[in-house]
Amino acid sequence: MRKIAVKTVWMRKTAWAFCTAAAAALCVWCISDNLLPVFRANGSTWALRAAGLSLVPDTPAETALPETTPLPESTPQGEDMPGDGVLSPWTEPKAAPTPDPARETAPVAETQLLGGKAVDGFSVKDTSESGVDLLEELQIDPDVHVKRDGSPVVLLYSTHTSESFLQFDTDWYYTDDNFRSTDPDQNIVAVAAEAAKVIEAGGFGVVHDTTIHDYPAYSGSYQRSMETIQKNLEAYPTLQITVDVHRDAFGEEDDGTRYKPVAEVDGKKAAQIMILTGCDLSEDPLFPDWRENLHLALRLQQKGESLYPGLFRPLFFAQRNYNMDASHGSILVEVGTEVNAMSEVKYAGRLLGETILAVLNDLAEE
Template sequence: MTGMACLSTVIAVLSFTLKLPQAFLDGQNSLSVLAAGLTAPDGARNLFAQRAPENTEAQSQLGQETAGSQPSQPKESSSSASPSSQASSSQASSSESASSSQPEEPSENSENPGGEVPYTGGPLEEGEAAYPINEVQIGPSGTQYENFSIKSTCQTQIDIGAELAKRPDVNIQKNGEPEVLIMHTHTCEAYLDIDTGQYPESFYPRTTDERYSVVAVGDAITQTLNDAGIGTLHDKTIHDNPSYNGSYYRSEQTVKDDLAEYPGIQVVLDIHRDALGNNETGKTKPTFVVDGKKAAQIMIIAGCDDDGTWEFPDWEYNLRLALQIQQTAETMYPGMTRPMNFCPSQYNMHLTHGSLLIEVGTDANTIEEATYTGELLGNVLASVLNQLQG
């Protein structure tokens, strides 16, 4: 090996090593993660996700779980900001596991075509290839506390009951000004149009058509909160088209701009949709039922900063709000939540004490199921925030 080649190799290995803390983001096979790690400027995927133990004994002390690694950096190489987890059966499952890679998602260095991204989730064409959809209600796993559960990869131990008893740092005024911001780091994440039980091979689960994307979910949340008298702003800025790389850096600037213009904003919710399962075993569709109508399950992500790596020293405040939302959601609509993902991460949550990331369904859910969840989530948020007035 020549001196120049050796130098190049050392630089490449060093670069990859430096990226490892950012790299473990989502359940993928080792080759996929290795390739992503060697090419990704902003992060790669998690290859060590393991199945959580079933029926974990309830405890109020939450430390490091055996659920496997969770995302530790804003993910730029998949459809969502969470580890991909799949329920083990079509009934309420007591554990989640990492799903395989999502081949339809853009690679770390890919560019979307730019301009409009047409929606491709319409009815199956005659003779078109399709994959099965496994509809599930993802049940408790990790640490169970009262009516909800949490899966943690944080080393820091917390007393869930004690944190729930502490008031989040949110003081709603209902003064007619925006106090809640709804936004989307991955604005183009899309859902299926109709429920056929099959996932079309031709479906590209990203679109700039707001009728079929997470933007429609954000609209439902925003409308419900505004109707409840809680001033809510919905920022629909696209951060993941034409370039998927750097989405979180762009969304961070969007949030900063909104906070500067509307200093009364105290709660910032980054609404995503997840992607679970794979084309071989089937795509996973997490649902629950309210008043006889299907809705998409949600997963709340709250970050921690065990050693100061993330410059996120006030993460406990965000966690307190997340816990109240999780508990209220399960009280109002049992089955609404997947286990909370409590992980070493930031995801721009450092910008306010009320910043959280929420996954609404997956790419196998329909837009109707997702927007119905948006309405229900708006009701949950209104209930929580009404208790935080003044």
């Protein structure tokens, strides 16, 4: 009897070991069958995403997104946006932590960018070689028709959605920081969200599309953001103005110093804002109606300078497109640089919203 009992125990252990090994083999086969093709086709980043993980690359990938990759859905103002849909109260920037001694740091320096050609109380940096008289163009009303009835009139989006900032107001940054994040509370999405709240609180409908266009692939961002624009223009026929919200970068000095443009507004630091508008002087232009965008950009620049002197860098007018052929009210704005603090760029986003709202109030039809 004892021999039989021992043999029975041995058989049970053998069977359990066999089942455990079989289960492990099945798991390995499933992972290989599902993740390895993804890894081979799209690299380690997409394999991690398929496994439910995420990875922000050290440098933006230079390959196009797979055609089968669905883009994230757009987010109309008030639905799943950072914040609670109302204006955020001003809070003092949080104290910066002590730098990690294991990571290299470099200096951050403040600057303020002015200059340009004076045009009726504001400045323009004109490299377009268009020969247009900016003062004359300023007198022409923008081809924008809006009503204060809550219908969507402004589209806010970001071609380079993952552009991020320093999370604290510091005079240093980590040199290994790639300043990219898919967290909407830490990147350019949070800046556009502040502008959206202000405009909507003023009675005008806003669509804030948070689609990510530059991650995991940086190349092709503008093609993907144009698809986002067209999708929204079709879904919301009352949209008149499209604003591509970016952040700038100035490079660095030999010692690693990077610069952040700042202005003081009501005793608080805000990141400087630059409006960019383009033109197409080619014989067969893809962007023939560029003057219409210029009219809106000039009005915004003039209004911004009158409301918040020094906040807006000179309007940049150049031979560029950047999807501004999408409508007669399409512009691009740069808010701060990568070493501006989140408190500075979010405040600037609010002031950008106030500026757009003031122009909308001027143009609103009864």
